[in-house]
Amino acid sequence: MQxxxxxxxxxxxxxxxxxxxxxxxxRRNAIILFMCIELMLNAVNLAFVAFSPRSGVQGQxxxxxxxxxxxxxxxxxxxxxxxxxxxxxSVDIKNFSLLRW
Amino acid sequence: MLRPYVPLLVLLALSVVxxxxxxxxxxxxxxxxxxxxxxxxxxxxxxxxxxxxxxxxVKFYVVAILFIVFDVETIFLLPWAVSAxxxxxxxxxxxxxxxxxxxxxxIYEWKKGALEWx
Amino acid sequence: xxxxxxxxxxxxLDLARQTHYFWALLPEIVLTLGAMLVLIVDVIxxxxxxxxxxxxxxxLTLAVLAATALANTALFGLRDVSANGMVAVDGFRTFTNFVxxxxxxxCIAISMGYLERRGIMKGEFHALVLFATLGMMLMGGSRDxxxxxxxxxxxxxxxxxxxxxxxxxxxxxxxxxxxxxxGAFSSGFFLYGIALVFGAVGSTNLTYIAExxxxxxxxxxxxxxxxxxxxxxxxxxxxxxxxxxxxxTPDAYxxxxxxxxxxxxxxxxxxxxxxxxxxxxxxFADAGAQWVPVVWWLAAVTMVGANLVALTQGSVKxxxxxxSIAHAGxxxxxxxxxxxxxxAAFLFYILAYTVMTAGAFGIVIANSRDGEERVTLxxxxxxxxxxxxxxxxxxxFLLSLAGFxxxxxxxxxxxILRAAVEGGQAQLAVILVLASLVSxxxxxxxxxxxxxxxxxxxxxxxxxxxxxxxxxxxxxxxxVVVAMFFAGAVPMRWAEQSALSLWRQPxxxxxxxxxxxxxx
Numbered sequence: 001m002q003x004x005x006x007x008x009x010x011x012x013x014x015x016x017x018x019x020x021x022x023x024x025x026x027r028r029n030a031i032i033l034f035m036c037i038e039l040m041l042n043a044v045n046l047a048f049v050a051f052s053p054r055s056g057v058q059g060q061x062x063x064x065x066x067x068x069x070x071x072x073x074x075x076x077x078x079x080x081x082x083x084x085x086x087x088x089x090s091v092d093i094k095n096f097s098l099l100r101w
Numbered sequence: 102m103l104r105p106y107v108p109l110l111v112l113l114a115l116s117v118v119x120x121x122x123x124x125x126x127x128x129x130x131x132x133x134x135x136x137x138x139x140x141x142x143x144x145x146x147x148x149x150x151x152x153x154x155x156x157x158x159v160k161f162y163v164v165a166i167l168f169i170v171f172d173v174e175t176i177f178l179l180p181w182a183v184s185a186x187x188x189x190x191x192x193x194x195x196x197x198x199x200x201x202x203x204x205x206x207x208i209y210e211w212k213k214g215a216l217e218w219x
Numbered sequence: 220x221x222x223x224x225x226x227x228x229x230x231x232l233d234l235a236r237q238t239h240y241f242w243a244l245l246p247e248i249v250l251t252l253g254a255m256l257v258l259i260v261d262v263i264x265x266x267x268x269x270x271x272x273x274x275x276x277x278x279l280t281l282a283v284l285a286a287t288a289l290a291n292t293a294l295f296g297l298r299d300v301s302a303n304g305m306v307a308v309d310g311f312r313t314f315t316n317f318v319x320x321x322x323x324x325x326c327i328a329i330s331m332g333y334l335e336r337r338g339i340m341k342g343e344f345h346a347l348v349l350f351a352t353l354g355m356m357l358m359g360g361s362r363d364x365x366x367x368x369x370x371x372x373x374x375x376x377x378x379x380x381x382x383x384x385x386x387x388x389x390x391x392x393x394x395x396x397x398x399x400x401x402g403a404f405s406s407g408f409f410l411y412g413i414a415l416v417f418g419a420v421g422s423t424n425l426t427y428i429a430e431x432x433x434x435x436x437x438x439x440x441x442x443x444x445x446x447x448x449x450x451x452x453x454x455x456x457x458x459x460x461x462x463x464x465x466x467x468t469p470d471a472y473x474x475x476x477x478x479x480x481x482x483x484x485x486x487x488x489x490x491x492x493x494x495x496x497x498x499x500x501x502x503f504a505d506a507g508a509q510w511v512p513v514v515w516w517l518a519a520v521t522m523v524g525a526n527l528v529a530l531t532q533g534s535v536k537x538x539x540x541x542x543s544i545a546h547a548g549x550x551x552x553x554x555x556x557x558x559x560x561x562x563a564a565f566l567f568y569i570l571a572y573t574v575m576t577a578g579a580f581g582i583v584i585a586n587s588r589d590g591e592e593r594v595t596l597x598x599x600x601x602x603x604x605x606x607x608x609x610x611x612x613x614x615x616f617l618l619s620l621a622g623f624x625x626x627x628x629x630x631x632x633x634x635i636l637r638a639a640v641e642g643g644q645a646q647l648a649v650i651l652v653l654a655s656l657v658s659x660x661x662x663x664x665x666x667x668x669x670x671x672x673x674x675x676x677x678x679x680x681x682x683x684x685x686x687x688x689x690x691x692x693x694x695x696x697x698x699v700v701v702a703m704f705f706a707g708a709v710p711m712r713w714a715e716q717s718a719l720s721l722w723r724q725p726x727x728x729x730x731x732x733x734x735x736x737x738x739x
Contacts, residue, residue: 003105004105004106005105010418017407017411020407021404021407021408024400024404030396030400033400034400034403037400037403037404037407040404040407040408040411041407041410043411044407044410044411044413044414047411047414047415047418048414048417050418051414051417051418054418054421055417055418055421055422056421056422058365058417058422058423059417062365062414062417062423064176064177064180065365065368065369066410067173067176068173068176068177069368069369069372071169071172071173072169072173072372072376073372073376073403074169075166075169075170076376076379076380076399077379077399077400077403078162079162079166079380080379080380080383080392080395080396080399081396082159082162083383083386083392083395084389084392084393084395084396086386086392087389087392087393088389088393093396096393096396096397191237202251202255205255205258205259208259209258209259209262212259212262212263213262
């Protein structure tokens with residue numbers, strides 16, 4: 001069966017990663033920032049799968065690890081966002097004195 | 102050149118059709134339209150009190166975290182289960198260690214009271 | 220170590236056999252079990268959830284760290300002949316493991332008393348420190364990029380929580396959110412870099428990558444590899460806090476509870492640097508033409524920028540944060556110097572840096588009070604006269620950070636300079652010296668204020684001090700800092716041997732069947 005060319009899959013992955021990275025830079029809502037970071041991780045997953053036919057089945061195994069790590073990060077990250085929300089009643093990083101970058 | 106995308110296209114079409122199908126089906130099968138009384142939140146037949154967008158208790162969140170732990174566990178156990186015979190006792194030991202560590206986490210949550218709902 | 224041999228430890232490991240991983244990972248296994256033990260013992264001991272943990276928890280934690288250090292000695296003299304193990308079995312890993320354990324033990328020791336005062340005496344703190352230490356050991360000792368990534372996350376996720384551990388303090392929570400968002404962002408870059416390197420070379424095994432690049436065969440994916448290296452560099456740059464990837468550092472260090480700041484600026488940095496050495500100075504060594512100029516500028520900008528900004532800081536805690544960024548620059552110089560002398564200088568300096576930085580944060584803790592951090596320069600006025608021991612200890616740590624003679628910092632910088640000159644990085648050596656001269660000003664300013672200016676008010680320093688265990692740890696750190704100057708040859712010889720044993724040394728030209736050639 002014919003396969004989707006590597007270049008196209010990689011291009012999609014790079015595009016998704018760029019959208020995620022760009023979102024982190026321009027958005028101001030902590031939850032959306034976090035979603036953008038998750039998008040970046042999933043773009044990487046796509047790249048791993050795309051490389052898999054050529055570089056070996058390892059690529060697909062890595063995706064499992066990335067999913068598990070992303071889940072752990074999500075659990076901790078959302079807990080941190082809740083604890084900040086309790087102080088500030090907001091998740092907009094404009095309202096945080098420390099979070100100017 | 103676009104041939105490899107045909108399965109993707111089929112998947113896309115199927116999901117769109119499925120979504121439309123479900124929306125249409127529920128409108129066709131549902132008995133009668135929405136009135137103001139019907140769309141009000143149900144509160145034992147009384148007039149609703151307070152803001153419906155009340156804040157959640159953090160307990161829901163704790164349960165969600167618990168769910169994540171055991172949800173992600175399956176993505177490691179399933180591939181092992183599929184090839185358990187080929188991996189032999191070494192694979193069994195590895196899976197056992199993995200489950201042991203998760204169990205320690207569960208004991209912690211239990212003792213911490215995350216499983217109680219009072 | 221005949222003790223471990225008696226327990227059945229093989230002389231030569233072959234990681235193709237899965238049971239041999241038990242020996243290769245012995246310290247990590249001990250640490251994992253110990254961390255879980257601390258977690259469970261604490262939660263079972265507590266009758267009521269809101270009551271603070273018992274005083275035995277820190278003691279148990281220190282015992283776990285000691286047991287891990289003992290298990291770590293099982294790695295002495297161990298060799299690995301496999302081609303594609305997930306974990307490196309070499310002296311470099313043994314040495315850096317000790318550094319992380321020292322950092323964690325100092326963090327736990329100086330947290331005694333501090334946690335009670337801030338009302339955050341919870342066993343989770345100690346368990347999280349242990350899990351973070353586990354992550355450091357996995358990250359710094361990995362021989363596979365995926366393993367490095369998992370180690371990075373096992374280290375970072377507990378640290379995100381630890382930074383925000385004081386939930387009642389909004390600054391702690393905000394610092395945690397900032398560190399989390401930028402940390403997760405940077406690990407995204409690191410992971411994408413791994414994916415591209417995997418695509419270009421066909422493997423994530425560092426030995427395999429080094430060999431593929433070393434043979435100079437055109438693998439036809441030059442651009443993919445370049446992009447992968449660049450993204451990996453960005454991710455590691457964030458973790459070691461090199462300028463321009465440092466923007467999270469001052470705020471996260473400032474907002475975090477001080478023992479966590481000590482751990483972040485020592486253990487986390489050491490682990491990130493160990494991974495940096497393994498990935499760049501070893502695996503990508505033969506692609507040096509591409510990354511060396513970039514890291515050169517990173518090192519130069521970091522040294523100059525961090526020292527200049529540190530001059531303007533009014534808070535001692537923030538000043539130490541910028542000082543730790545500056546030290547990342549010095550360590551980058553050691554990394555760039557290449558060769559065994561560069562790596563040995565790196566190991567010596569990371570050990571000295573860990574001890575002196577953790578000690579300095581111990582004094583910052585000694586000067587804090589209930590619900591009050593007392594970190595401004597004025598808060599330290601008169602400390603040297605009213606509390607001579609605290610003043611003397613802080614002076615020793617600051618002088619060592621500045622690199623004055625009679626301290627470990629001086630010898631460490633000397634070794635880095637020697638390696639830099641030998642490695643053909645004389646320009647960087649000059650920048651390092653000039654940047655250090657600038658740094659003298661802000662380190663010495665604190666000492667001058669401590670001794671020359673009167674305290675804010677009568678009895679201002681009355682409550683300054685540490686509990687016995689923390690005092691002992693700070694005193695020990697002081698002794699080590701001075702002893703490393705007078706007996707510097709001993710740790711240096713150990714560092715040199717460790718650097719020599721880093722896998723993939725250039726193979727001896729004469730193809731003799733010496734066992735050393737197996738030991739890459």
